[in-house]
Amino acid sequence: MTAPAGEAWHRLSPRMLLVHPVHEVLRQIPLLIGSVVLGSATGNPMWTLFGLALIVGYGVARWFTTTYRIDSQEVRLRTGVVQRKVLSVPRNRIRSVSTDARLLHRLLGLTVLRVSKGQEARGAAAFALDAVEAAQVPRLRAILLADSLAPAVAEASAGRELARWRPSWLRYSPLSFTGLAMILAAAGLVYQAGVGAALQNSRLAKSGLDAAERFGVVASAVVAAVALVVASVVLSVLRSLVTYGNLELRKDADVLHLEHGLLRVREHTFDMRRLRGGTLRQPLLVRLFGGARLDAVMTGVGEAREASLLLPPCPLATAEAVLSELIARPDAVTGPLRGHGPVATRRRWTRALALPAVLLIAMVALYPWTPVWLWPALAVLTVCCAVLAFDRSRALGHRVDTQWLVARAGSMDRRRDCIAAAGIIGWTVRQTLLQRRAGVATLTAATAAGVKGYRVIDVPADLAWSIAATASPWVADNDWARTT
Amino acid sequence: MNLVDPAHPPSRKAPLVWAIGAAIPWLLLAAGQVVWFAIDPRLRWVHALAAVVTVLGIVVFVVVVPLWRYRVHRWDIDAKAVYTRTGWLVQERRIAPISRVQTVDTERGPLDQLFGLANVTVTTASSAGAVRIVALDSDVADRVVAQLTDIAAIGAEDAT
Numbered sequence: 001m002t003a004p005a006g007e008a009w010h011r012l013s014p015r016m017l018l019v020h021p022v023h024e025v026l027r028q029i030p031l032l033i034g035s036v037v038l039g040s041a042t043g044n045p046m047w048t049l050f051g052l053a054l055i056v057g058y059g060v061a062r063w064f065t066t067t068y069r070i071d072s073q074e075v076r077l078r079t080g081v082v083q084r085k086v087l088s089v090p091r092n093r094i095r096s097v098s099t100d101a102r103l104l105h106r107l108l109g110l111t112v113l114r115v116s117k118g119q120e121a122r123g124a125a126a127f128a129l130d131a132v133e134a135a136q137v138p139r140l141r142a143i144l145l146a147d148s149l150a151p152a153v154a155e156a157s158a159g160r161e162l163a164r165w166r167p168s169w170l171r172y173s174p175l176s177f178t179g180l181a182m183i184l185a186a187a188g189l190v191y192q193a194g195v196g197a198a199l200q201n202s203r204l205a206k207s208g209l210d211a212a213e214r215f216g217v218v219a220s221a222v223v224a225a226v227a228l229v230v231a232s233v234v235l236s237v238l239r240s241l242v243t244y245g246n247l248e249l250r251k252d253a254d255v256l257h258l259e260h261g262l263l264r265v266r267e268h269t270f271d272m273r274r275l276r277g278g279t280l281r282q283p284l285l286v287r288l289f290g291g292a293r294l295d296a297v298m299t300g301v302g303e304a305r306e307a308s309l310l311l312p313p314c315p316l317a318t319a320e321a322v323l324s325e326l327i328a329r330p331d332a333v334t335g336p337l338r339g340h341g342p343v344a345t346r347r348r349w350t351r352a353l354a355l356p357a358v359l360l361i362a363m364v365a366l367y368p369w370t371p372v373w374l375w376p377a378l379a380v381l382t383v384c385c386a387v388l389a390f391d392r393s394r395a396l397g398h399r400v401d402t403q404w405l406v407a408r409a410g411s412m413d414r415r416r417d418c419i420a421a422a423g424i425i426g427w428t429v430r431q432t433l434l435q436r437r438a439g440v441a442t443l444t445a446a447t448a449a450g451v452k453g454y455r456v457i458d459v460p461a462d463l464a465w466s467i468a469a470t471a472s473p474w475v476a477d478n479d480w481a482r483t484t
Numbered sequence: 485m486n487l488v489d490p491a492h493p494p495s496r497k498a499p500l501v502w503a504i505g506a507a508i509p510w511l512l513l514a515a516g517q518v519v520w521f522a523i524d525p526r527l528r529w530v531h532a533l534a535a536v537v538t539v540l541g542i543v544v545f546v547v548v549v550p551l552w553r554y555r556v557h558r559w560d561i562d563a564k565a566v567y568t569r570t571g572w573l574v575q576e577r578r579i580a581p582i583s584r585v586q587t588v589d590t591e592r593g594p595l596d597q598l599f600g601l602a603n604v605t606v607t608t609a610s611s612a613g614a615v616r617i618v619a620l621d622s623d624v625a626d627r628v629v630a631q632l633t634d635i636a637a638i639g640a641e642d643a644t
Contacts, residue, residue: 299609426580426613433573446580446613453612466485474581479562480487 009067009078013133015108021059022104028055068129070143075115077127087127093117095274095300097141099267101134106265109134115144116300141269145255159252162322163311165244165260170237172313175285179236183228244312249322256296256326258310274299276423276449277404278310278323280333280416287414292319296326297419297450308450323418332404332418337397343438344458345393352389356382388412398456400470405445407456417454421471423447429464436461443467487577490560490567497599498557498619502550505595510542559617561631566606566615580615584608588632590625604628 025032035051061081068077076088100112110131117127132140212220247260256270277297286292294311301308311319324330359378363370391411399406405424408416426446435441441464443456459467469476517538521531552572559568567579589605596602602625606615620628 425584425608425610426578426615428576428578428612430574430576436575444612446608446610448609452610462486465487468579469485472581474564475487475579476485478565478567478579480490480560480567482486482488 009069011067012063012129013110013131013136014063015110015133016063016131017060019104019108019110019131020062021056024055024059024062025052031055075127075144077129089115089117089127091144091146094144095271097144097269099137099141099265101131101265103263105131106263111137111265113137113140145269159250159255159257161248161250162325163247163249163314163318165247166314169244169312169314170240172286172289172291173236173240174233175289176236176240176283176313177232178239179232179234180228182235182239183232240312247312249310251326256310270296270298270301272326274301274449275326275420276447277417277419278326278333279418279450280316280319280323282316282414282416283313284412284414286313290316292316294319294323295450297417297423297447297454299423299449301450303451327404327418327420329404329418332399332406333416335399335406337399337406337408340396340398340440340458341460343440343460344396347434347438347440347458348393348396349386349389352385352392353382356385396457398459398467400467402470402473405454405456405467405471407454409455409457419445419447419449419454423449424472427468427472427475428453429461429468431461445471487567487579489569489577490558492559494554494557494559494617494619495599495601495621495624497601497621499550499554501595501599501601501619502553503546506545506549507542510538510546514538514542557618559620561628563635566617566632568615568617570616570618578613578615580606580608580613582632582635585632588629590629592622602626604632606632 032051032055036048038051039045039048058081062079065081065084066077066079068075070091072091074088074090075094076086078084078086094115094117096116098114098116100114101110102112105111111134112131113129115127115129129140215223242262242264244260245262246265247258250257250259251272254272256268256272256275258268258270260266275296275298279295279297280292281295282292291313292315293309293313295303295308296310298308311322320333324333327333356378359381363374363378388411392409395409395411395414397408401421403421405419405421406416407419408414424445424447428444428446430442430444431440435458439461440458441461443459443464444453445456445468446453456464456467465475465481469481475481517531517534525531549572553570556572556575557568557570559566561567561582564583565579565581566585567577569575569577585606586609587605587607589607591603591605592601593603596619600622601619602622604617604620604625606617608614617625617628
């Protein structure tokens with residue numbers, strides 16, 4: 001084998017000669033259909049073969065035209081059959097290396113290797129080696145991260161396991177809406193493809209309608225709803241199992257390894273020195289069953305597309321234990337929070353009850369024409385809103401010391417953000433007209449990590465700057481600070 | 485602990501520039517309504533309603549809002565931090581340490597150039613933490629930029 005950091009241009013794994021053509025054929029299906037149509041229309045099958053050969057040839061050419069090189073300063077990737085492109089990433093800017101193996105890749109023992117710079121410029125192409133042999137991945141990862149993470153990789157120990165997926169975690173997944181979303185997306189796709197119009201006059205639809213009439217409309221609707229719910233639950237559980245099965249979270253000195261997936265295996269490597277905290281997220285339905293998911297707050301890793309996910313919905317105790325371990329401050333993760341007082345509570349109630357109040361006024365105003373069944377519906381809505389207001393006001397809270405800022409809020413999607421004070425690079429105190437009159441303010445801590453801005457909602461206005469100053473001493477050390 | 489408000493108001497010309505900036509779209513709308521009335525004068529009450537809405541909009545956005553914003557907008561810089569107050573209905577006070585500043589940009593729109601104004605944007609590594617000082621006199625803006633780039637060791641570290 002050649003020297004790993006040699007200055008030579010390397011090619012991707014030769015096995016990609018098999019994968020590229022297959023991917024190309026799948027991607028160019030319209031072109032393929034076109035050539036088949038042309039072939040049958042002209043009565044000359046050579047057209048079809050020619051189209052196929054062109055696509056396969058393009059796939060093969062991709063392998064010959066893709067090369068990468070790792071030298072002492074930067075890594076470079078040259079791609080493109082027709083339009084040549086060179087991507088280069090300075091080695092000391094590499095913040096994380098992630099891998100991803102789809103089914104076809106796994107069958108051939110291949111892995112896609114992605115290099116992330118931490119702060120991704122918008123619209124910048126990702127640096128991905130698609131694909132290298134799986135056996136080469138540890139070596140390449142060590143080389144790529146050697147500059148930015150020298151000591152950690154040098155140890156190359158197996159590290160300590162923080163969490164491992166358990167089948168019992170699946171109990172949180174039936175309650176997510178992913179299954180329903182998948183069904184709706186599939187239905188939309190089928191309908192758009194013109195199947196809906198074809199179905200309308202088909203015998204299948206007619207026999208279905210006949211059956212519905214025989215059973216009665218209500219019974220059929222109930223059966224359909226139950227079938228939908230069952231299908232949605234099954235899909236959600238399956239998706240969760242396939243995506244997060246075998247999840248393992250490991251910590252080696254300065255590096256965090258996350259590996260998950262049954263069919264498509266994904267692996268993320270995070271630089272612990274970029275970690276600025278963590279977020280415990282508890283969507284309502286997960287929270288009811290005592291679960292939580294954990295997101296890393298890390299420089300250059302946003303919440304979009306679950307890039308920051310460390311643990312999928314799992315028991316709250318597990319998520320809290322892992323976060324405590326990561327930030328080494330159990331009190332920030334589980335400690336009691338300081339509430340935001342009666343004004344904040346009142347504002348939650350006013351907001352939640354505004355909608356029922358408006359509806360009530362409208363219904364009273366139109367009294368003679370209001371259908372009778374609307375009244376119990378309004379009562380149910382009011383109770384739901386009241387419960388929401390109660391839960392939201394109970395959630396509000398913060399905790400601050402010289403090292404950590406903790407903020408909790410929300411009911412449908414409750415989150416507890418734990419942010420390292422050292423990572424906070426700016427503060428905003430925001431007051432709407434109503435907030436000024438009520439004497440509260442929303443404090444936002446700006447950081448380069450995660451979602452960039454973390455909010456402490458409706459704190460008493462005279463407390464806002466004290467919270468900021470506790471976490472960031474520079475807020476109190478300037479020309480404008482006054483101790484009152 | 486509390487922070488007093490920053491000391492310096494924006495340029496005296498700021499309300500005028502904001503008013504002109506707001507007046508342009510509103511006057512276009514008013515002109516459109518006049519044309520509409522000339523073409524099709526039926527439905528008087530619709531025209532009256534539209535006229536009332538337009539006049540209210542002009543009064544609020546061309547007269548009230550610029551003056552209100554001028555009363556609220558303040559900025560200040562000391563050796564360690566940039567501090568601003570902005571807004572009208574929703575007011576924001578924002579502070580960022582100069583040691584974490586990444587770039588200092590000056591920007592002049594067409595109206596700003598006409599009246600000799602400039603806007604200074606101080607960015608940090610967080611998109612939620614950029615501080616904007618708007619509608620400064622050009623010479624003040626230049627001084628601010630010089631002062632900020634002087635204090636901030638821009639590029640010394642990645643400031644995250």
